[in-house]
Amino acid sequence: DGGITQSPKYLFRKEGQNVTLSCEQNLNHDAMYWYRQDPGQGLRLIYYSQIVNDFQKGDIAEGYSVSREKKESFPLTVTSAQKNPTAFYLCASSVTGTHRDGYTFGSGTRLTVV
């Protein structure tokens, strides 16, 4: 079955450490997105990509980095520059970037700083 796989489901980070969240899709979708969700709040866009080897910053990109070397993969690195990384991270994809296409989401990664 097609879908988006995010791993790990839970991740613990020490202060000053970089961590990478994985996002893989087998839907043949062009566009991929990373969102951050804080408790009781909506989703805020971190980074997005429409095609391989191209990506753009979202509303809260500081302290994060991404790559898009393959169509199927869009990993997110949370760097030590991100001062408050504890949150729920959701990866999404869609067929194209037009308004008609809804997102397919992964099951999320819950990141906690220890």
Add this chain to the structure above:
Amino acid sequence: AQKITQTQPGMFVQEKEAVTLDCTYDTSDQSYGLFWYKQPSSGEMIFLIYQGSYDEQNATEGRYSLNFQKARKSANLVISASQLGDSAMYFCAMREDNTNAGKSTFGDGTTLTVKP
């Protein structure tokens, strides 16, 4: 200015009754899409329903319907015959054709609790 506003942080509904979740939006684009997603306690976001700005009829998907009032910039979700499994957080979202890559903007969500 917030592009998506959901004014109900929490809602309660009796099982088998209908409930309306409010959503208003702000855009200067003529071409855009409105979406509702459901987020159960497990965290995964589930797409429920879509309404295009040029669609003349309100969208329906099973027990979900979207009450689209374009002049009021309103896109309320109606859930009929509520079930206990409908208890979740619901998000309204908008994608505008004019923005890069069709990014979606999400509201802050409404937590729906269905009472037995």
